[in-house]
Amino acid sequence: MTARSSSESSRDIPEATVARLPVYLRALNTLADDGIRTCSSEELALAAGVNSAKLRKDLSYLGSYGTRGVGYDVDYLRYQIAREIGVTQDWPVVIVGIGNLGHALANYSGFRSRGFRVVALLDADESRHGEVVAGVDVRPFGDLEEIVETHGVAIGVIAAPAGAAQDVADRMVSCGITSILNFAPAVIVVPDGVDVRKVDLSIELQILAYHEQRKANSA
Amino acid sequence: MTARSSSESSRDIPEATVARLPVYLRALNTLADDGIRTCSSEELALAAGVNSAKLRKDLSYLGSYGTRGVGYDVDYLRYQIAREIGVTQDWPVVIVGIGNLGHALANYSGFRSRGFRVVALLDADESRHGEVVAGVDVRPFGDLEEIVETHGVAIGVIAAPAGAAQDVADRMVSCGITSILNFAPAVIVVPDGVDVRKVDLSIELQILAYHEQRKANSA
Numbered sequence: 001m002t003a004r005s006s007s008e009s010s011r012d013i014p015e016a017t018v019a020r021l022p023v024y025l026r027a028l029n030t031l032a033d034d035g036i037r038t039c040s041s042e043e044l045a046l047a048a049g050v051n052s053a054k055l056r057k058d059l060s061y062l063g064s065y066g067t068r069g070v071g072y073d074v075d076y077l078r079y080q081i082a083r084e085i086g087v088t089q090d091w092p093v094v095i096v097g098i099g100n101l102g103h104a105l106a107n108y109s110g111f112r113s114r115g116f117r118v119v120a121l122l123d124a125d126e127s128r129h130g131e132v133v134a135g136v137d138v139r140p141f142g143d144l145e146e147i148v149e150t151h152g153v154a155i156g157v158i159a160a161p162a163g164a165a166q167d168v169a170d171r172m173v174s175c176g177i178t179s180i181l182n183f184a185p186a187v188i189v190v191p192d193g194v195d196v197r198k199v200d201l202s203i204e205l206q207i208l209a210y211h212e213q214r215k216a217n218s219a
Numbered sequence: 220m221t222a223r224s225s226s227e228s229s230r231d232i233p234e235a236t237v238a239r240l241p242v243y244l245r246a247l248n249t250l251a252d253d254g255i256r257t258c259s260s261e262e263l264a265l266a267a268g269v270n271s272a273k274l275r276k277d278l279s280y281l282g283s284y285g286t287r288g289v290g291y292d293v294d295y296l297r298y299q300i301a302r303e304i305g306v307t308q309d310w311p312v313v314i315v316g317i318g319n320l321g322h323a324l325a326n327y328s329g330f331r332s333r334g335f336r337v338v339a340l341l342d343a344d345e346s347r348h349g350e351v352v353a354g355v356d357v358r359p360f361g362d363l364e365e366i367v368e369t370h371g372v373a374i375g376v377i378a379a380p381a382g383a384a385q386d387v388a389d390r391m392v393s394c395g396i397t398s399i400l401n402f403a404p405a406v407i408v409v410p411d412g413v414d415v416r417k418v419d420l421s422i423e424l425q426i427l428a429y430h431e432q433r434k435a436n437s438a
Binding site (some may be wrong): 015016018019021023025026030033049050051054071076084085086087089091093099100101103104105107108109111112113114115116124145154155157178179180181185187193196197199200201202203204205206207208209211214215216219 | 233234235237238239241242244245250251268269270273277303304305306308310312318319320322323324326327328329330332333334335373376388394397398399400404406412414416417418419420421423424425427428429430431432434435
């Protein structure tokens, strides 16, 4: 865990800025992959798809202002953002529901490279138990409590069918999980103090549709 | 297709606003599901996770200002946003790569409900041909051109392995596809005029990690 003073950890970063930090991190990773060592706020803003004034404002919450005439050091800024998000530490994660989506998530390389380690795959379906996906055994859903305790799991991923999502969430919460990523197409209700985020795989497709429509109208 | 004047279609909406429109649409759908007919900008902003000044500014690009003392009509605003994005029309989509992720995407109910219709599933692996996923036949990748022409497909989804992603993209572009949603963990290069968006399934997980870290620090 990164050492930080209590004054640092109590700063409030606006939620919209928090949501953009992973996008900046992704853009910086792409720049780094291309061998780029420093970038201007304009270049980074373009790569991240935001305007540069907003980018500079967002990064100012991290105390990161770049160097006049040079811009931002790509590696250092990656480190600053990763530390702020918390992905410089190791996050054990459980995935519940090992259908197609659960399989795809278990195999998804982008989790591991961002500090997320899938420690267990759970499914209610007995016929799946003992199957090994991406090097991890599929275990009974009933093992959730033991696994959460053993590995100190704070984050659970729901890839179960919509009808099971609330039950899975309730059980996660009762085991002490305090953050839930919900891929099931269902609204789940959790107590205060538990964060839920819902993934909508159609959002990016909608952004493409917007541009397609404009291309069609201008053609 | 929605009728619109050329002056309307030539307005420039900032990219960041475009990216938030599907988020507002999702929030409005949730409000509508809860039986809510009108909402204030503050309520909608909260549901969408943005600040209300930004929400009002974003919606002003659509000519949507709500009614003083009443707020926004949920159904009408849904329609306005859906029309602006272009999801009031039907978008035929092909998915290439029918591994676990391709299966999950083909079965994903959120595409159909947003105007995206999966017209074909393609895979290079012969052993998959003839398989039916979510009511759609898996066909040889070589059929791409014929399918794109027959259905007027403008949007392609890449769910192939990273190593195949660029080849798939090249082939899509040569067939006339002008928007690509790339789920493969690989950077793909396309000519000007083709839009590519990359889905990073770890972004929401990173936002959760940020809040978990803060909970841990304040405990």
